[in-house]
């Protein structure tokens with residue numbers, strides 16, 4: 522049995538929230554923790570948005586790491602530096618995935634890679650080299 526502790530952070534932002542059932546997902550994680558006798562190893566929390574809305578519902582599972590004495594603790598959980606431990610942002614999580622995440626990540630100490638997607642391309646900062654030329658430069 523693990524002695525690690527985790528925070529399971531479920532997105533309830535505008536896309537992951539009511540539209541994709543984050544409240545049901547929160548309850549599924551609570552049930553999975555109790556069913557697997559893992560309640561003392563994880564706490565549940567909410568997040569407003571992880572910026573990965575098209576791949577939601579998104580769930581961050583972050584190990585709660587006690588920093589070294591005098592070390593930087595980090596102030597946030599998703600964007601600020603600090604001890605990360607065994608941490609992953611999971612995508613397209615539904616009720617059926619809550620149990621496997623509790624068993625494999627929380628109790629087993631393994632990242633569940635099949636529940637992680639690459640960030641979706643945003644198009645921001647991507648420039649089409651032909652379309653971006655002006656009439657003058659195309660002569």
Ligand code: FES
Pocket residue numbers: 532533534535536537538569570571572573574575577578579
């Ligand atoms: S609303 Fe969930 S990642 Fe943006």
